[in-house]
Amino acid sequence: MEQVILWDKILPAFAAALAIGLCALATGLAQSRIGAAGAGTLAEKPELAGTIIILLAIPETMVILGFVVAAMILLQ
Numbered sequence: 001m002e003q004v005i006l007w008d009k010i011l012p013a014f015a016a017a018l019a020i021g022l023c024a025l026a027t028g029l030a031q032s033r034i035g036a037a038g039a040g041t042l043a044e045k046p047e048l049a050g051t052i053i054i055l056l057a058i059p060e061t062m063v064i065l066g067f068v069v070a071a072m073i074l075l076q
Helices: 007-044 046-057 060-074
Strands: none
């Protein structure tokens, strides 16, 4: 019995997984560095807490965009 590989279903799923996975990894790396620098900044200037929270939220847009790209790939 010969196995049939459905490349038209496998490749879009793999591309969608890469779109979300790579964006999530990059966001985690960025947020870890921003968080470390933000903690040092808060120790010296606590009045910058709002700015640091905004800077931590900005990389999250990368994951949202990765999700949008993945949805577009899967819903072609």
